[in-house]
Amino acid sequence: MRKNISLIGVPSDIGAGDRGATMGPEALRVAGISNMLTKLGLTVKDTGNLFGPKKPEGTAIGGYRHLRENVIWCKNIQEAVFSEISEGNLPVMLGGDHAMSIGSIAAVARYCASVSKNLCVIWIDAHSDFNTCDTSPSGNIHGMPVAVAAGYGPQELLSLGHAVPMVEAANIYQIGIRSVDAAEKQLVVNAGVVTYDMRCIDEIGMREAMIQILADVAAKDAYIHVSFDVDSLDPTIAPGVGTTIPGGLTYREAQLCMEMIHDSGRMISLDLMEINPALDFQNSTAKLAIELTASLFGRQIFPPHSHNRKK
Numbered sequence: 035m036r037k038n039i040s041l042i043g044v045p046s047d048i049g050a051g052d053r054g055a056t057m058g059p060e061a062l063r064v065a066g067i068s069n070m071l072t073k074l075g076l077t078v079k080d081t082g083n084l085f086g087p088k089k090p091e092g093t094a095i096g097g098y099r100h101l102r103e104n105v106i107w108c109k110n111i112q113e114a115v116f117s118e119i120s121e122g123n124l125p126v127m128l129g130g131d132h133a134m135s136i137g138s139i140a141a142v143a144r145y146c147a148s149v150s151k152n153l154c155v156i157w158i159d160a161h162s163d164f165n166t167c168d169t170s171p172s173g174n175i176h177g178m179p180v181a182v183a184a185g186y187g188p189q190e191l192l193s194l195g196h197a198v199p200m201v202e203a204a205n206i207y208q209i210g211i212r213s214v215d216a217a218e219k220q221l222v223v224n225a226g227v228v229t230y231d232m233r234c235i236d237e238i239g240m241r242e243a244m245i246q247i248l249a250d251v252a253a254k255d256a257y258i259h260v261s262f263d264v265d266s267l268d269p270t271i272a273p274g275v276g277t278t279i280p281g282g283l284t285y286r287e288a289q290l291c292m293e294m295i296h297d298s299g300r301m302i303s304l305d306l307m308e309i310n311p312a313l314d315f316q317n318s319t320a321k322l323a324i325e326l327t328a329s330l331f332g333r334q335i336f337p338p339h340s341h342n343r344k345k
């Protein structure tokens with residue numbers, strides 16, 4: 035894994051229904067993200083925050099809320115993330131609402147294409163985020179980024195990528211899903227996104243789910259972009275999100291997921307998304323996100339399978 039980490043703050047709530055994800059990047063800094071990564075032996079550069087339009091009032095136009103402003107944000111993100119990843123750094127986007135991942139995935143997909151490497155996306159979320167203007171009840175673009183990455187969406191967003199789709203749907207692995215709109219469900223199935231929903235995690239367990247996903251990624255010899263929406267976690271441990279859905283990932287399920295992604299050695303970029311301090315309790319959700327991110331970057335209780343465990 036790359037050892038030079040570039041933090042990129044994206045204080046946007048432009049794609050969300052609720053206000054407040056604009057404070058996410060600061061919450062992650064206050065919770066100590068730089069310090070944690072440095073302690074793991076990594077070199078950390080905080081590039082500061084990107085700028086973009088503030089959220090205007092208003093409802094959806096043509097099925098999209100604030101499409102023009104979303105495009106400006108995602109274009110800025112695409113440029114910043116591409117620049118960092120091209121210099122050999124590992125970009126970590128501090129969100130911000132999840133629509134911003136359109137920008138980071140556009141950048142990472144462009145980079146992978148430029149070095150002739152396959153890309154897989156591990157999308158950890160309560161929602162599929164696979165709406166289009168025809169299926170979205172709200173028009174909020176943070177419910178659409180996976181659809182855009184897979185080639186479904188408005189031209190203004192699709193054209194941020196090097197190609198359409200940015201990522202093949204079959205290379206997108208979703209974990210923690212438990213809230214999908216009815217019409218959206220059909221799109222996810224038709225597109226061929228790989229879905230490990232909460233029932234699946236209940237039935238086979240996180241370990242088996244990750245073994246399957248990472249074996250698939252290894253067979254494709256791909257880099258991994260991790261897009262982590264903190265609403266994937268159970269709301270009892272992660273209250274600071276706009277769209278809490280019961281029945282989410284437990285602390286240990288999430289930790290094991292992160293630990294196993296780290297062990298693959300394939301992660302090339304990361305989004306930490308949808309932390310909303312306005313809805314949080316004493317910054318606990320940002321602190322939890324830092325705990326999980328530490329595992330993603332190699333913090334271990336013991337080296338796996340190396341100590342005096344009974345065979």
Ligand SMILES: [Mn+2]
Pocket residue numbers: 132159160161163176263
């Ligand atoms: Mn999401």
